[in-house]
Amino acid sequence: MTTARALILAGLMAALVWVLAHARAVDVARQELDQTLLLTTRAVAAEIDRLRALPDVVGQDARIRRALSGAGPLQDADRYLETVAGHVGADVLYLLDATGETIAASNWNRPESFVGQNYAFRPYFQDALATGHGRYYAIGVTTGVPGYFLSARVEGAGAAGVVVVKLDLSPLQDTWRAAEADVALTDEHGVAFLSARPEWQYRPLAPLPPDVLERLVGARTYEGVGLEAAAPLLSEPPRGADARGEGWIARIAPVSATGGQVVAARSLQGIRLLAGAWAALAALATLAVAAILQGVEQRRQIVAMRLSQSERLEAMVIERTADLGREIEARKLAETDLRTAQEALIHTEKMAAMGRMSAAIVHEISQPLAAMEATLSAAELGIPAGEAKTLARIGKARDMIRRMQRTTKHLKSFARKDTVDVSLIDLRAPVKSSLDLVLPRAKTVGVTPALRLPPDPAPVMAGSVRIEQVVANLLLNALDAVEGRPGPEVEVALAVEGARAAITVRDNGAGIAAEDLPRVADPFFSTKLSGEGLGLGLAICKAILADFGGTLDIRSIPQEGTQVSVSLPLAEQDERT
Incomplete structure (x- = not known):
């Protein structure tokens, strides 16, 4: 043990012993003061009862x-x-x-x-x-x-x-002073009228309320002593029978014979000196023990220095082997990360190829759908009057074809490469279009997403197709979250809040764990099962919104649901015109 540590330990031990000794000395003083209170109370009562x-x-x-x-x-x-x-x-x-x-x-x-x-x-x-x-x-x-x-x-x-x-009652006071007992007797208002300490006499224990002081002045109780200017004896309000003044502690007890109180005090100086003596002894004992321990430690160090060189070399070999093991583990981890990244890139390319194939398929079926819609229109014109059922069936077929045409139109728009160029758009249109895009997926899940749009336009400067891409991605994530859960609910809402427009997508799915929430928008991070996602959707959404001055906020409670909010600045008045 070093000298500095020994000194610190001795100081700490001295402080601890001082606290304990001080507390013990205070307890003993309280017991002695209680005895003094008992004797004083009996003496006062006997003196007054003698002539009562x-x-x-x-x-x-x-x-x-x-x-x-x-x-x-x-x-x-x-x-x-x-x-x-x-x-x-x-x-x-x-x-x-x-x-x-x-x-x-x-x-x-x-x-x-x-x-x-x-x-x-x-x-x-x-x-x-x-x-x-x-x-x-x-x-x-x-x-x-x-x-x-x-x-x-x-x-x-x-x-x-x-x-x-x-x-x-002055003989009682003379007796207290002869015995050097710090005792005082107060009236019912707490004013000391008898005291072994002259400086305590005619001073209140605590500040007197104005009404009490007024009554004492009216009764001329302490006339000529300047009671209104006397400083209180106690430095803080008493706690039960315990009281404290400037450099002393006291115990207080009621005196039924007078209706007042008797105060027995003890100076803190003697208590502190006693505690200090015990603290000094504790510090010296700690230093002595520290010196013994230091001698033992020095002997142990000498023995340790005599260890053989072979043991030291063996320790070095073990340490080097451990380092090599850590390097091997690090290389294995790096190789695993590389393979994972390669698989992700391959999957990305597959998805890109699938997107191109989907665009080609949409292009191929759009023409036959248009021809079928024209044929049904012609057939509808050629049906004689009175064939209401036939007209209704043809109308339903045309409506289904128009729905397929709207879906292919949205898919073509979604697949089209969009630039960062912005224009004035009404957010209600891309929000509604994105909902149409995900309706087939919603039917598979067994949920009908709720759509809430404001009655007035929400003008922003952005790209319509890219906003559709963002909202559709958020809706697909919400549908994945509620799939297989009882009572699934998905809602998309658009609202104007001050100078910004807010698109909110809510679901009652499984939610996102608190430790995963800060990372869900990072590239290649996904909470879905292996192979079900690349972890790029939210990262792409954040990048698209950043081009339009927008933000993405995600809040989730596990087992209760997730809310994703998109905020975009409204177009300025000069931009609208």
Whole structure:
């Protein structure tokens, strides 16, 4: 193994091990983060559940009910709230009337007292009045200190109010930072209000919709932190519990106690370093194995160099013998091709001789046919009136003779040597004539070709006889294709499409194989059985059409049929005149 190959293999092995090690490290990190999520969720729930029932309990006190109804002094309620808050460790405990104004609070005697403040805009007040309880995290508009608010509706002598307790969750945040755990707690909108990372605090996981941002601004939830300009923490939408940020991965779990989510993150730098260490070890191990293999290979090469000269000569003789065998096969193939070409030329000459004989025979029988037609005409004139049956028989005989004369006329025209000279012709005439030429063959096959001609002329600049030759060849091919098949159909149609005239010959024969379709118009290529065709018909048709600026297009589906289209440019207006 060469040094370059060893280095490439070591690089590939290092890349593979890095990918596997990275994936494994990510899986382990996810498991550890799930444990962190579980512990964090329980800690948050325990802290909130500790005071969850406090607003309901406080609301049952007579002093609170009297203060709410105006039947007792507010100072009694203030001192009661102050005492309870001190015992349970609540940050603030206060009472709101039905308008949202604070009428009693545990901090009544402090500069930052809530007494007299109106908090009707806070969702925890609105939810408590509507449903009986509320919960919300927000930055205090009076103190500027963030906290988690729990509220409960209370009734007193026909008056309704809300008791609210404010929890300070910052000890949880201090614990996370002391433990260097990348943990964050978000509200129901995905905004991180507690975080071990200071730069994460008051940033949304994903961009906030305008309506949510508007509600947060209206409730003054995060007043003064510039939430609308804060960049999202996640670099892409989360996939289930998995999330990814700038240089870190995280797991997300819901916190039923707050209605929000807890996020536990892990930096990708340590994972990448661990994967890199495994990749380096894999690369070194691969290089060591490559060095061993290279030593073994060198020993093998030394042994191979000591092979005897006779073995080398024997290999050379075998190789030369194989070359001679290939040369012999090539010569045999060339001889076969030459014989095939010779047989094709002989068959072509036979067909040419047959054509000349056919022309002579047509010439010989045309005169007797003309004489017979004249004799029947004279006989028809000499028959007395009233011999209707005899006249009908003579008429049928004359019609058959005229049909034979039309056939011989077409054969003479088809056999006549045509030049490349062109003239203005109506394509309908040669198309119809070509169909008359192949009718005997069509009767043998057992099919009557359908003819579709437009009502208006299709003028083109071409040779009438050569167009007949093209269409007749295409019709004969179609008849050969449908011979022996059930329900044979052959159709020839002429249509004017824009500035061109199109002649289409369709059949429902066996079709042409996809691998043979590109070669069917090549000279001497034929799909018919041996001896039934020279493979020159379509090649001659293409050559004839090229003289008139026309094209030939062949489309076929095996076992469904073939469609051959001839396209010729219509004559210009000045050519028609």
